Amino acid sequence: MAPSRIAWANRSTGSPARDAAVVAQYLTSDNATSYAASYEGWRPAARYYRSRLYAIDEALRAGPQGRLLDVGCGPGMLVRHLLDTRPEKFQITGCDQSPAMIDAATARSKGSSNVELTVARVEKMPFPDKHFDVVVAMGVLEYADAADGLREIARVVRPGGLVAVTMLNPLSPYRLVEWCLYWPLLRVLGRVERLLGTPRHAADVSGIRAIRLARLRRMMRETGLAPQDAVHYDVTPLVPPLDRLARRWSRTWRDHPERTVRRGARPWPGTAYLVTARRQADA
Template sequence: MSFISEREHAVSAQFDGASAAEAYAASHDDGASAHFSRTRIALVERFLQAVRGGSLLDVGCGPGMMVRDVQKSRPGEFRITALDRSQAMVDACIRNAGEGSDVRATVGRVEQLPFEDGEFDVVIAMGILEYTDVPVALAEITRVTRPGGLVLVTMLNPRSPYRFVQFRLFWPLLRTLRRLEALRGVPPEHRHGRVEPGIRLHSERRLRDMFAGAGLEARESAYFDATLLVPPLDRYLPRTNGELARATPNHGWREALSTAYLLAAHKPAG
């Protein structure tokens, strides 16, 4: 199975359908993923403080958590466009934006963005590059960003103990259990939880190289969601939304323990 077809399967299995979209949104508001999601959004907000406003594209918007937050924290300052490959996610984003919102939401893919060259002052891509051919995705993001514009992307941190256990131990164990359950005739809905295939992680150094290849100038980075927990302990010992939720970038040992990082870049003006 090719990487792209694995990604298609992963996205279709996880995010298509209204119930899947709502469940995804709920998990980020109240669940094992809530701390991660809130910290990530707070960190993006911190970087957006340097931007007065303008046109903003949220690529891979999901059910619109980031869109909802920007509307609340910066009312009327950004003309927001949201894009996701799932119609269910786009519909959920529109609902979460609320009645009377002027958010433009559309179905599309980051590898072939349906927008004009230099259309956006800010492009945000949270949790989407892991599923893509990154150089192709970044080339498209660069194309639709105006000269001098800001690009913010997040990436899961492949160097963290959390991700090592998740990808190398926990998910392989779940895959094995699911195969055994399938052989025993256990219905799919009663098998162990889903495993996300088609994900590839990149270190900050590697991602900076790909930014440069796409014509972006990578600048500041910030690591976030530091934890000593590993899967599945994080499901039973949830973290509180304390200091880290205010999105203070991590340094040193906290950087090594962070489950993800943000990389900010600008498109050269000339």
């Protein structure tokens, strides 16, 4: 799922208001088309998605082959990427709570015999226990009940199987400015413009609830997942709206996405992070 139009989430996980905010963003075919289009161009969203795809690609490179589950598959961007780059490595299953996203993913993977797609929430997936060799949850836990989602992920991956999950980084300067200053100001500006009859700006509540890396690792361990590695991606020292101006001239991220990923002692500029883990053997 996308980080576009991000606003600070409702605090009550699983509340009707939060669920409604999440569903509203990915309800129609136009929403799915817009999401897929945001991978292209030079906007901050394109850099974010390209960086995330690179981080996921690297995590999968040394992982096992076999059955792969793409949780929250959206319009099938990762599914299409894997079909294009590793067609023989995975038998792919994708799920998303949005029927419009599943329709878009179906169209994007048309003609492939090793892809199955279904409508399902991460908190309650219709798959057997210990079924998958690899589970990827890319941009989905921010929108879900993360604890329930991780328990389901742990349930469906086999012992020793690889899990790769991403999460927006609530400690990054970029996200703090975006959530606490930039989007609130846009909402105020939008209200003023509506009163004047010239609406141009909006920043709807997204339902996102980001989790710190240390806490996510702890939650994973509680479900039987053993965290192995963590990388921060979409690394940028800039904050909104400065990044929108600077990126018109700084475009090396498209040809060198490895420069947008960072390990080590100072990962804070990454606007999001990826954690890989292995399912522990049953006791």
